[in-house]
Amino acid sequence: MSFLPKLKLLRGGTTRRKRKREAPPGLIQFFEQSRVVASFIFVATVAAIVLISSVGVSTLDTPVQTNQTASVRIVANETFSYESAELTRLKREQVRDRTPPVYRLELEPLRLFEIHIQDLLTAFETFEADFPDESAESPEAQLRLNNITADFNAKGPYRTNPADMKALLRLGDAQQRFSVVESALLVLRDIYEQGVHDGGSLAASTDSSDILVFQISQEDGVSNQAVESLEKALTLLRINLNAEGIGRQTTFSLFRIFRNGVTPNLIYDQSATKALQESAIANLEPVNVTVERGQTILEPGIRVTAEKHEMLIAHREIVLQSGAARIDEGLQLFGRVLLVLAMLFACTIYIRLKDLETLNSNSRLGLLALVVVLNLGAVRASYELASLPFFIEHSELAAILPYIAPTALAPVVVAILIDTGSAVFMALLISIFTGVIYGNRMDLLVLTFLASMVAILSSRQTRKRGAIVRATTFGGVVVATFALLIGVVDQLPPISVLQQMGAGLATGILTGVVVVGLLPLLESLFKRTTDITMLELTDYNHPLLRRMQMEAPGTYHHSLVVAQLAENAAEAIGARSLRARVCALFHDIGKMVKPEYFTENQRDDVNPHDFNNPSLSALIIKSHVKEGVDLALQHHLPRVVLNV
Known part of the structure; x- marks a missing residue:
């Protein structure tokens, strides 16, 4: 070949x-090591964090729930007045409680007693016909008298004895008895029409130590009327019977019979009482509250009452209408810029001391900047939900918003892609600005930092994607546990505590799912390799x-x-x-x-x-x-x- x-x-x-x-290696090296690129990342990060954590964020927008312990101090920016529905409600309750009850006079016991007395007189006439004078002392006559007495007592809660019956029987003939009985019944009728109370009723007013004045419902309306006690009514009955001139012993016997007809006849009239209360409330003017400029509305560590919560809502509306919030936001913006600069300089010093490789790698710095901005953006998005009409109308649900902020997102990503040291500082950074966004809440800072630390600890040397979800779920469990403890301390309604616990746990699980989805993208974008990929x-x-x-x-x-x-x-x-x-x-x-x-x-x-x-x-x-x-x-x- x-x-x-x-x-x-x-x-x-x-x-x-x-x-x-x-x-080309030269271009890669430039973007990786250039100080110009590093400076741009720093400036862009500062601008993004300031934009997310400061612009449009005010303590006025901090979600606050009734009975919750306030975490921030809110002072009135200007003098304003508002109509207090809560104080008006309390005043109405006071008027309702102070309105005396209305009673009606019950005459039915008198009518029944009159019938029973008439029956007794008829029985006496029959007795006289059956037992003339010479046989009135016979055993049969005594037995008949005992039966008449028993029959009379059985018709009502009466306590009479045969001796008193015999005294009434010997008063004279039927005409004389009728006259005396009729006079006694007239006295009873006067007593009933005046009214008799048992001493346990509530009086509208007291004119003297003996006479109580009650609200009595009558046909022509409600009027004040002096009502006798049961003891005074019996005394009045005895005095009137003595005036009949029928003898001392006979008077005593007649009194013992007719006192059975004296009973308290004041009956509580619920409908009339309610009508009187509503009439008094209808004439009540709404309560207007004036708040002076500089007056403290909320104080840190103090429980938010319903009145304070209403005052805060009114203050928000006044400030938004007047535009005074813009001045405060400008001052807060300057302070937030200084805070962000201080935190990022501290972050730079930490990286220089503990992770010099990251400081010399723009890709690592870019990764840190991106995840912190994304995480704070998600926190700000959860905060902005409070401005939706739904959460404005249901302020109790707005209390769950701090618990749906995914504060463990960036720390877990950094722990997996870089190292746990950078992740810890990232968790602190995210927690600080989460507390700032939600109105400088120290409790939220500590809670989110602890949850992030638990998630970081559980995600070390992760080699399976399921372990990431498990790690963030542990963080969610921490949030749910603290939500329970805070709810018990603040005495929040059980349903609110359960909602906050569920929100914290669900956020932990969803954070893990999001991290699993982001990792491949971030690995490819920043040329990082996780143990999962390995x-x-x-x-x-x-x-x-x-x-x-x-x-x-x-x-x-x-x-x-x-x-x-x-x-x-x-x-x-x-x-x-x-x-x-x-x-x-x-x-x-x-x-x-x-x-x-x-x-x-x-x-x-x-x-x-x-x-x-x-x-x-x-x-x-x-x-x-x-x-x-x-x-x-x-x-x-x-x-x-x-x-x-």
Whole structure:
């Protein structure tokens, strides 16, 4: 074979194969190491963070729920007045409570007692007809009198005895008895029409220590009326009976009979009471509240009452209408710019001390900047949900918004793509600005930082995508637990606590799903390689490894042995064993272009080098490196494999 055909064969056959090459090294190096690019990343990051965390963000927009402990101080920017629905409601409740109950006079007990007395008089007439004077003392007459007494007592809650009945019977003839009884009934009727209370009713007012004045419902309306107590009514009955001049003992007997007819007759009239309350409330003027400029509306650490919450809502509306919020936002914007600069300078110092490789790599800096901006953008998006009409109308649901902020997104991405040290500082940065966005809430800062730290701890050396979701779920569990504790301390409604817990847990799970989806894109964009990708490359069904098995079995076996040795050695010295294994598996893929020129793939003692001059053989052997790079580029192998 002549030299020219051999040269064509060396170059891949008679038809030249086009190589896939990377971008020019000079351009890559410029973007990777240029301080100009690094400065641009810094300035762009500052601008993005300020834009996200400051523009349009005010403590006025901080979601606040009734009974929640305030985390920020809000002071009135100007004097304003508003109609307080809450204070008006409380005043109406006070008027309703202070309105005396209305009663009606129940005369039915009197009517029944009159009927029973008439029946008693009729029984006496029958008794006199059956037992004339000479037989009135007979045992049969006494038995009849006892039966009359028992029958009378059985008709009501009466307590009379035969002796009192005999005294009434001996008062005179039927006409005299009727006259005395009628007079006693007239006294009872007057007592009932005046009203009798048992001392347990609530009086509208007290004119003296003995007479109580009640609201009495009558046909022509409600009027105040003095009502006697049960004791006073009995005294009045006894006095009037004494005036009949029928003898002391007979008067006592008659009193003991007729006192059974005296009973409290005040009945609570619910409908009349409600009508009186509504009439009083209808004349009530709404409560107007005036808040002076500089007056504190919310104080950190103080529980937000319904009145304070209403005052805050009114203050928001007044400030938005007057435009005073723009001045405050300008001052806050300047302060936020200083805060962002300070945090990023601190971040730069930390990276310089702990991770100088990241500081010298613009791709790493760009990755850090991108994920922090994306994460803060997601936090700001959750904050902006509070301005939607739905959350404005349902302020209790707005309290879950801080718990749906995916603060663990950037820390977990950085922990997987760079290292845990940068991820910890990233978690602190995200937590600080999350607290700033939600009104300088220290509790939210601590909560989100702790949840992110748990997620970072659980995502170290992750080799499976499911482990990422599990790690962020642990962070969501932390958020849900703290939501429960905070809800118990703040005495929030159970439904609100459950909503916040569910939001925190769901956000943790969804954050893991989003991280899994973002990782391939970020790996490709910033030329980063995770252990997840490395583990996928160890699959022996990879096209290059399958091809090596078929075309260069000796090289394939050699690569397996080297991969095992490299992995064991890396583990022994604490290096990245998975990376060593993958690089060893693919380090000789270039030999597949001319496998027969390498001794591990030669069979039947046939060595093609015996038929070539040494310079051509050397060229073939050295070219397997370039061929390997070409194959790696075609199959999109990571840069770390290309470098090896």
